[in-house]
Structure formats: structure tokens, C-alpha cells
Amino acid sequence: MVIIIIGINKITVQKYIELLEKSYIVFRLKSFSKNLRNEIKQNRKIYFFDNGIRNMIIGNFNSLDLRNDKGALWENFLISERLKQNRYYDTFSKMYFWRTKQQQEIDFVEERNGSIYGYEFKWAKKNVSFPGKFVETYSAETKVIDRTNFREFVKIK
Numbered sequence: 295m296v297i298i299i300i301g302i303n304k305i306t307v308q309k310y311i312e313l314l315e316k317s318y319i320v321f322r323l324k325s326f327s328k329n330l331r332n333e334i335k336q337n338r339k340i341y342f343f344d345n346g347i348r349n350m351i352i353g354n355f356n357s358l359d360l361r362n363d364k365g366a367l368w369e370n371f372l373i374s375e376r377l378k379q380n381r382y383y384d385t386f387s388k389m390y391f392w393r394t395k396q397q398q399e400i401d402f403v404e405e406r407n408g409s410i411y412g413y414e415f416k417w418a419k420k421n422v423s424f425p426g427k428f429v430e431t432y433s434a435e436t437k438v439i440d441r442t443n444f445r446e447f448v449k450i451k
Contacts, residue, residue, distance in 0.1 A: 311340065318343055321377065326390035326403040330431060334393045341370050343378075368417045369401055372439060375448040376402070383450050398425040403434075410434040417441065 314320040320340050327333040342348040345367055349355050358364055373389070380387045388405040392412065402413040410432040414422045417440070424436040439447045 319347060321374075323373070323389055323391050323402075326392045326405075328432065330394070330427065332394045332396060334395060337393065339391050341373050341377075343374050345371055345374075364417045365415075369415045372413075372415050372444060372448060373402055376404075376450075379448060379450040385450060392428060394425070394427075398428070400424065400428060400436075412436040413447070414438045415440075 311320065311322070315322065320342055322338040322340050325334050325337045327335040348367075348370060354361065354363070358367075361367070377389060379385075380389065385406065390403040390405070392400040392403045400412040401415045404411045404413070412424055412428060412432075412434045413436070414424065416422065416438055419440045419442060420438070422438045424434075428434060429436060437447075
């Protein structure tokens with residue numbers, strides 16, 4: 295995580311983010327937390343509805359093989375497309391991310407039809423182990439989403 299000190303007040307930043315949300319440029323995901331003491335409860339992550347706007351803001355239109363932010367682009371793409379599908383099909387799914395104070399994290403958590411699903415996003419296929427505490431506590435189903443299976447994730451039937 296990169297923290298930049300720019301010398302403006304927190305309220306001003308919140309107002310800018312709210313304006314960007316109302317303009318459908320960005321959206322926020324809340325952190326998922328039900329009952330574990332070490333879960334981070336108040337954080338939010340910000341995503342762009344369109345990676346092109348993200349690229350324009352950071353001034354990087356290089357091809358993927360020249361970029362060091364492939365993972366962030368991939369995560370933003372998958373979450374934004376999932377959000378669009380959930381809204382289009384009125385799934386009533388609740389969308390979150392999950393993180394603990396010990397920096398255990400799950401990229402995307404979806405609460406749907408009374409069940410919890412945890413997803414990790416990887417640009418390159420990798421073996422991933424999900425935090426056992428999350429899986430056990432929430433009886434969560436988990437899945438790694440990569441370039442071989444992302445279509446089934448972003449296209450809700």
C-alpha cells in the first residue's frame with residue numbers, strides 16, 4: 295500500500311471520493327467483518343469502473359508486459375466487471391474485501407444467498423492458500439480466479 299502525504303484535509307479527500315462515486319468513476323468496497331477481533335472493520339478499498347480512466351490518471355498506457363501493476367489492473371478489472379454484472383442482474387449480492395491486522399487478505403468476498411464466497415485474483419496461475427480462519431469461521435467457499443477461468447466469474451448466469 296502506498297501512502298502519499300499531500301497536505302489536504304481528510305474531509306476534503308472524502309468529498310472528492312464521494313464526487314467521483316456520484317460521477318461513476320470510482321466505487322468503494324467495504325471490509326468484511328462479522329466477529330473476529332483481529333479483522334479490520336472500517337477500511338475501504340477504491341476501484342475504478344474503467345481501467346482506462348485509472349491508466350489516464352496515472353499516465354501509464356504501456357502494454358501489460360511492460361507494466362509492474364498487472365495485479366492491480368487485473369483485480370480492478372475483475373471486481374468492476376463483477377459489480378456491473380451483479381447490478382445488471384439484480385443479484386442482491388453484497389461485495390467486500392477481507393483483511394486482518396496481521397495482513398492476511400482475501401481480494402474479494404461476496405455474500406450471496408446466505409453463503410460466503412472468497413476469491414483471490416492472480417494474473418498468472420499460482421497455488422494460493424486461503425487464510426484458514428476466514429474459511430473456518432465463515433464456512434466460506436473459495437476460488438482462485440486467473441486468466442483461465444475469469445469469464446465464469448465476470449459473467450453471471
